[in-house]
Amino acid sequence: MNYFNDVLLGVIEGITEFLPISSTGHLLVAEHWLGARSDTYNIVIQAGAILAVTLIYWGRLIELFTHWRDPENRDYLAKLAVAFLITAVLGLVVKKLGFELPTTIQPIAWALVIGGFWMIGAERLAERQPDRSVILWRVAIAVGIAQIIAGVFPGTSRSASTIFIAMLLGTSNRRAATEFAFLVGIPTMYAASGYELLKQVTSGGAHSEDWLSLGIGFVVSTITAFVAVKWLLGFIQTHRFTAFAIYRILFGGALLLLAAAGVVS
Template structure:
């Protein structure tokens, strides 16, 4: 397999899995086991493609919020997005600087996938017992911010899964409303995280030799497939539960423990 084809496949995998509640980290771990590992910069770049994708999906919603801040409803919603991001930054940055993060190796990621799948099954069942509400409260905003930190500490948890189900349990029982809020919070969160990681990379390694053509291809693939994946998910959850994703996570986690070396 050529390096260009491998880069294309990695970009597609990143775009498909970054926002689905199935952990992009776990899938990239599997992919890089077969396709070869890539540099930190490569991984940052393809994640940036996924961030661009979700920004494009929500471009009209973002514009409506930005231009409608004089309206109480838009202002309140935007402030809650800012609050969730602020909680993630205030808690997550010290955690990151302290080095509190499990390694990106098979065992912890597989366990996080399995436990996350079980958590999704239980959380969705509990949320279904409550009145369906699309309201985003301040409590939801704060807990979504904290859930993003937990996902950062435990690779394989899935930021979207942790935050969406936290929102649903905290009172936003309507799946589509919880998902939209989490995705919108994810835009500044992921831009900040990627920017920070990019700065760290260049401070530590400088402008090292990189295959820029491969990275550009992977970035474009991540953007295109991420756009498709998010649009599909937003339609899917209007009529279906997240149960199939939870089962898939559990199966994937077990598969990782059985078939990949523990240090991979």
């Protein structure tokens, strides 16, 4: 049964990490019923989702780095680097301030609901702009800041905050905004996962882990994320993000009702 739970958690992480519906929020909710997991566990299964997206964008990454002399590629890489550095610096500031993520359901539920309505409004505003695929400097800076906001408020969703801030600030093309958000997310999430995993190893927290359990979660997360992101990239070519916004509102509303009834806390 424990290993079956690992499969479930891997599926949840893989589906929700890059869809704009909040992986942290879903994992915290799942752990209320399946049992809490260690920080090391959550880091490892998240790494599986990052690996999947790295594989999907491998060709794009190779093109950017092998043809970096091309002005367009060099400009794109510079904007990726700036967005990542902003996130890294602000992330260290947040760590130094000792901020800890809330682990109760209600703030996550509110973030899901509010974020859902924000997504609907943001996409409508973005659609009034000309269809533009270029990544502007203000987009790169805002995406870096948005990643930290999503990290500070579970339920916000890193994907949702970065994609929609990019669309609002000039990259109105959904696919272009999504690609930039995901590419920035790759080094950001590798760095965050590596940092947290190193802390766990040096503090001795990794010695008590069930590594078979972690391995199952990692593999399932990788496979599920690969399928989910491939599907998403095809879906957004002809569809808006409205379905995800409605899901967030309904799911967050259901959590608020369960919290009010005392079923979850």
